[in-house]
Amino acid sequence: MKVFWLKKYSEExxxxxxxxYKESNNNSTVNIKDDILYxxxxxxxxxxxxxxxxLHELNLKLKDNNVLKLLSADxxxxxxxxxxxxxxxIAQELSIxxxxxxxxxxxxxxxxxxxxNNYAILLxxxxxxxxxxxxxxxxxxxxxxxxxxF
Numbered sequence: 001m002k003v004f005w006l007k008k009y010s011e012e013x014x015x016x017x018x019x020x021y022k023e024s025n026n027n028s029t030v031n032i033k034d035d036i037l038y039x040x041x042x043x044x045x046x047x048x049x050x051x052x053x054x055l056h057e058l059n060l061k062l063k064d065n066n067v068l069k070l071l072s073a074d075x076x077x078x079x080x081x082x083x084x085x086x087x088x089x090i091a092q093e094l095s096i097x098x099x100x101x102x103x104x105x106x107x108x109x110x111x112x113x114x115x116x117n118n119y120a121i122l123l124x125x126x127x128x129x130x131x132x133x134x135x136x137x138x139x140x141x142x143x144x145x146x147x148x149x150f
Contacts, residue, residue, distance in 0.1 A: 002045075002126030003072035005105045008117055028085040030141045037135035038092040043143075044076055047125040049087040050150055054121050057144035058114040060130065067133040070105040070114060076127040086147055088122070092139075102129060 032041070041060075045053050060068070076096070083090045096102065108114055120128055 001072075002074045002123040003103075003105075003128055004121040004123075005070075005072065005118055006121065008115075008119055026086070026143075026145045026147070028143045028145070030083050030085065030090050030143070031139075032083075032090075032092055032141065033138045034092060035137065037137050039132050039135050040093040040096055041130040041132075041139065041141065042073075042076060042089075042091050042093060042096075042127050043122070043130075044089045044091070044127040045122040045124055046087060046089060047075065049124050051087055052121060052123055052148045052150070053086075053088055054119060054146045054148075055115065055128065055143060056119050056146065057142070058120075058128075059112045059142040060114055061112055061140040061142075062132075062136055063138055064134070064136075065110045066136065067110075068108045068114065069131040069133075070108070071102040071129040071131055072105055072120075073102040073127040073129055075125050076129070085143065085145070088145070090141065096129065096131075 045051065106118070122128060
């Protein structure tokens with residue numbers, strides 16, 4: 001397992017929950033617009049990154065209402081046309097290989113805040129996948145994150 005989906009606690013308790021807690025002082029926004037419709041957005045920590053990412057908040061703005069599923073995957077190949085936030089790769093994909101193992105973390109209906117009650121830790125090689133029920137071609141992704149390099 002290279003993606004951990006954990007419950008949020010009060011801020012004081014969260015600071016003491018794990019040794020690598022860092023203030024989430026990194027806020028990044030990625031606007032994705034494409035002529036081709038896609039159903040998946042992937043956030044991948046490359047296997048050779050030597051970083052552990054903690055995603056504290058994840059907000060996704062879409063033009064239309066949609067049902068979203070959050071999935072975790074290990075060793076997902078990121079397409080060549082990806083965007084980067086630090087070494088975290090963000091890409092839109094038409095489909096995910098059917099043989100790719102993934103675990104469903106949550107289903108969210110009509111909400112911009114995907115991490116309302118949880119946060120995620122991505123180890124090298126781990127991917128967080130956002131699956132849209134209806135295909136999209138435009139999205140604004142806002143990430144509140146911290147990183148620990150080793």
